[in-house]
Amino acid sequence: MNFLPTPLAGCVMIEPKVFGDDRGFFIETFHRQKFAAAGIDLEFVQDNHSRSRKNVIRGLHYQFQHPQGKLVRAVNGEIFDVAVDLRADSPTKGRWFGTILSETNRRQLYIPAGFAHGFCVTSDSADVVYKCTDLYHPEDERTILWNDPTLNISWPLIGTAIISAKDEQGKPFLEAELYAKSPHA
Numbered sequence: 001m002n003f004l005p006t007p008l009a010g011c012v013m014i015e016p017k018v019f020g021d022d023r024g025f026f027i028e029t030f031h032r033q034k035f036a037a038a039g040i041d042l043e044f045v046q047d048n049h050s051r052s053r054k055n056v057i058r059g060l061h062y063q064f065q066h067p068q069g070k071l072v073r074a075v076n077g078e079i080f081d082v083a084v085d086l087r088a089d090s091p092t093k094g095r096w097f098g099t100i101l102s103e104t105n106r107r108q109l110y111i112p113a114g115f116a117h118g119f120c121v122t123s124d125s126a127d128v129v130y131k132c133t134d135l136y137h138p139e140d141e142r143t144i145l146w147n148d149p150t151l152n153i154s155w156p157l158i159g160t161a162i163i164s165a166k167d168e169q170g171k172p173f174l175e176a177e178l179y180a181k182s183p184h185a
Contacts, residue, residue: 055157074126
């Protein structure tokens with residue numbers, strides 16, 4: 001596995017080694033010792049799987065009292081995955097990073113606790129699987145508007161964004177609760 005830094009402190013792109021032949025392929029998507037050696041020494045406690053159609057945007061979500069680190073990948077289709085740094089003590093506070101995750105490039109993005117997360121489906125549909133370092137607490141979930149003008153995220157939409165009613169009610173970035181110190185999850 002290759003662990004590649006991103007412009008956001010703590011956010012890491014992971015490129016797995018692919019072993020393929022005429023039968024198909026094999027990849028290792030998580031190996032605790034290899035991740036720990038790369039500075040991602042965490043316990044993942046929940047796995048999630050979502051399926052969405054083209055132009056669906058999910059996010060930007062985070063949990064404030066129970067922050068989650070996430071290891072995200074697209075197992076089918078393609079997404080534009082986005083992380084937004086919400087750590088008040090971070091040199092990259094308020095900045096976002098986006099990258100393509102797909103079944104073709106097989107990349108993963110590790111998003112530390114203290115970040116908001118969202119994605120946009122750029123293929124006809126996509127299956128997204130992600131591991132979390134804390135359990136989902138619906139009462140603790142916060143949402144930042146996907147189209148917040150302060151963040152000015154360059155979503156690669158072709159057509160109209162499809163947003164849930166809950167996500168449409170998100171707060172502007174300037175009203176979001178920031179983490180005073182970087183969480184340790």
